[in-house]
Amino acid sequence: MNILILLIIVAALAAIQLFVTRWLPLNRLAWMAIWWVAVYAAFAYGINPPLPSSIVVLFMAIVTLALVAYLSADSEELASAMRAITAFMVERRFRVALLAVLVALPLLAALSVYTDLSKPPQPPTSSRTIHPPPPVSISFKGKTIPLSTANNPYRELQHSDEAAFAQHVENGRRIYFENCFYCHGDNMQGAGMFAHGYDPIPANFNDPTTIAMLQESYLFWRIAKGAPGLPSEATPWSSAMPAWENFLTEEEIWDVILFLYEFTGYEPRAQGMPH
Amino acid sequence: MKHALYIFGFTILVSAFYWYVSLWVPQKRTEPPEDIAISADLSTAEMVAIGEEIVAGKGTCLTCHTMGESGAALRFPDLGNIGAIAATRVEGQGDVTYLAESMYDPNAYVLPGFVAGMPAVARPPVALTDDEILTVIAYLQSLGGTPTVTMATELEWQGQSIGAADAAPVAVGGNRDAETLFTSYLCNTCHNLDGTPGAGPSLEGLGTRLTKAEIYESILDPDATITEGFAPGVMGTMLTATGFREQVSAQELQSLVDYLAGL
């Protein structure tokens, strides 16, 4: 609800009732018009978030019907309204106003046609899921890897055997620059030399909403299965990521994951933390 | 006369107005479900794809179930992550068995908090075939899990479904000649029609001795009434051995009984 606008509308109605009618008596037709505008303003601007236009049209159609019924429910009021309309159409003093209305009506129609037709193209309403939920387990070259529990087997080396860990990271660096960097770029910003040919563009690993908030097993799934392994909710704009299980070994994938985190300085999300 | 014309014009105007109202709402034409050709050598990925199509189309699952949505009208459980949790629902039931049971016999287990009401999808009006149900299982497993089901997976409920094709208008009334049925199910090896007893009693003039209901009974439960001089159990064994019990359809049975009653 947009209280302010609703208050303004009520205040305006009250002001017309209290002040304007003193020196300008309004007949029912005029009141109808005022009410129509007031209700329209309330529906179109008084509610937050705004109502869809289709709903406003429906509501205003009902309100219009009701107002017409009200006007014609009283024979005298209807007659006075008809007299006013007739007067407006035939009397000389309204000539300019009548002309203005006659010009404005087709213009308004044209305007509505124009706005209808000049709407920019709209994307489909259903949006693509960027981080679809992973399967419980995947099969990697005949071996089943449970994604919900799998950890990077070389992560523990970080504390126990730093030399071995550095070797794995170094191996990851080699793999990254042999395979990944063409798209994900030398800074891991998703701006490699091929990146501009793709929609969606390759992931930017420096972005804190990518690998920083994912578990390593999730990365393993994405690297191993690539775009072909994406579930349907991640479509229709499937990424161009290949399924690397056909080119890399399990160890190589875990190594490159180590390198990604090492290079960007992020820590992987721990297993078991809520997604 | 003038009024009649006005009124007629008014009728057209009001009808046109209501037509306009009906054009104002979203326009969607619902096509009847198409039968998707399912071959025995589908890959898992193909099964998932077909299963997804069936779930959205012929299976009409999405009328009641949602797929990974929360907040929408949840009449039946959401299936968004069913592949991951199917195995945990019923103690001792694997995910394939659980999913199969939920489709063949949906009310055997109802998730707490939901009301039983899902129709068995192997029966009309949904009437999925056994193969189609396998593809649906593959698709459901793929939601958060990895499909393990193949076209060769055998389920205990298979062979009971009545496909829509059987129920189509063409199938109403028997099609196969009852006399052919009589010989193809090897009834004639035991039963003569000329009054001489064989391994079983002669069926000559059967319609004058037994009502249709009795004939049904003697076929479906042969030992309920035994003609004097014949051993019980023989016909039951034979019916199983000839495959009659597995193969005969309700309408074949009906035409067979009609034929026998006319002897």
Place this chain on the structure above:
Amino acid sequence: MTCFCRTKAVRALLVGLVASAAVVLLCEPALAAPQEADPDYRALPFISSRVVMWIIAELHLMFAAFVLAVPMFALVLEFIGYKTGDKRFDQLAYDFTKLLSVSFSFTATLGALLTFGLIVLYPALTKYLVKVFSWTFLPYVLLFFFEAVFLYAYYYGWGKFSPRVHLFLGLMLNIVGTAIMFIANAWLTFMNTPSGVDELGNLTSLWDAINNYIWMPINIHRLIANMAFGGAIGAAYGAYKFLGARTMEEKAHYDWMGYTGNFIAICALLPLPFAGYWLGVEIYAYDQSLGITLMGGTFSWLFIIQAVLIGNLFLAANYYLWLSMSRIAGAERYRRFIKYLLGVITLCFIVWATPHSLVATVEEARAMGGSHHPILNVLGVMSAKNTAVNLLILTTYVSFLLYRRANKDATVSWARTGNLVQFGIFAVVVIFVVFLGVYGYFVDAQTRIGLSQPQVFSVLFAMVAVTVIDLFLFRGARKRGEIDWGRIPARAQYALFFLAITFAWLMGLMGYVRAGMRQHWHVYGVIRDTSVDAFTPTLGFAGLVVSITVIIFFLFIAVVFFLSGLSSRKDWAERTKGTRRWFRRAKQEQSDSTLSVEAS
């Protein structure tokens, strides 16, 4: 005149017999051996056979509804006339009955057309239905025969029998007519919720097939809806005659007829939602997915159209009452309430027509944060809509109450207290209904569904209690003037037409959803629709077909009105006396025999 009547009766009987013969013919294929060459469907050139059958069936249904409804209230009106001795009621009942004979013939003709259409265009389905229902055709034909006998005895015997005998004829007419509808309903409800057959469609129990899940709900729903529809068409006839009336006396009579017809229609409309509710419950009980297809899928938008139609019905009914006040002296006092009543009606109408899921562009959806609007979402659910309907009913009742007391001033000593009590009842009930509506948001679905009953009963209680108080309150009231029948603007008569058209359209729409919810099935779950028309069309297309059906129906009704008005016309010879010369010359040239034919 008698000669003419007899020929008309014979003609109508013949038509009835043709229809019956068609039904008998239907049985034939069931007895004969099945022919393998029979196609499942036959097509018509240029037009889809489904649309043709759709229109014919709907027209048949509309006429049947009218023919079944009119005897019901004609009998009641005649009875009132008999008890009170007020000749006007008797005359009104006769005026309604006049419409019957032609409508009856039309109904039978359309029924025959429907039967032939089914045999020719849908042979496989027809064969199956005949197989299941063959034993119901004989009583149907017999009842049809009795219907004709009672109907014509009732119509032509008006004033010719003792009142009791005539009332008895009317009662029999109603009983037979209702029985006919019950049988036909069995065939049709079987196609929605088949019972009594096994999974291959073989009949196991005819009674179960007849008494399927929705047979009784549909019977009751149709009985009530027929009343509403018949009343609306009767009112339209009154309006038509009013507009063409020349004398004040005629105007007064037909104004009263229109008012009575409208009154019947609205009274029957009020319990209709509850009958519909029962029908819905039974559909859910039969098959939940069938129910959800009906209420939740594509058809959910159909119920928005329905809301628009019913909202219009309430609006027009109130509008007519307000205009009616102009014929009562003293009604000016109540005019100022109209705008508040209208405000409530508009508000309820808006709530009722609010869809649950919205049509929105992407930008609008983003602004709403999804496909559901936070405020509209609240209005789009059952709790809000039930509340809106109950308040609509209550508002309409208030309009009627104001109309009733327009020319009266209570003279009883407790007038002030009585008014306060009435107002108190209204206030309490409105608060209670709104409270239950709001409370519905905070409880689970099962409890929420249960809340609709206290809402309904409190509204019914308010209406009954206030009416009873009102009866005593205005006993011996001082009258400001008589009701000046006939003093009403022509707009009011168009409001009656609007009501009749809206009723007809509503009937067409609900007929469509009754048939359409089977989707690609002829007999749900048993016989599949394998024709090219198996798809469920868009609502826009359905709306077009319904509109065309309604227009055709009113063309037919125009013929009925015209033919019914013929008997009160002056004879041709008399009417044309003293007109232009060539007319006179032509008259002289007529032979006597031609003349008598023309006159009829």
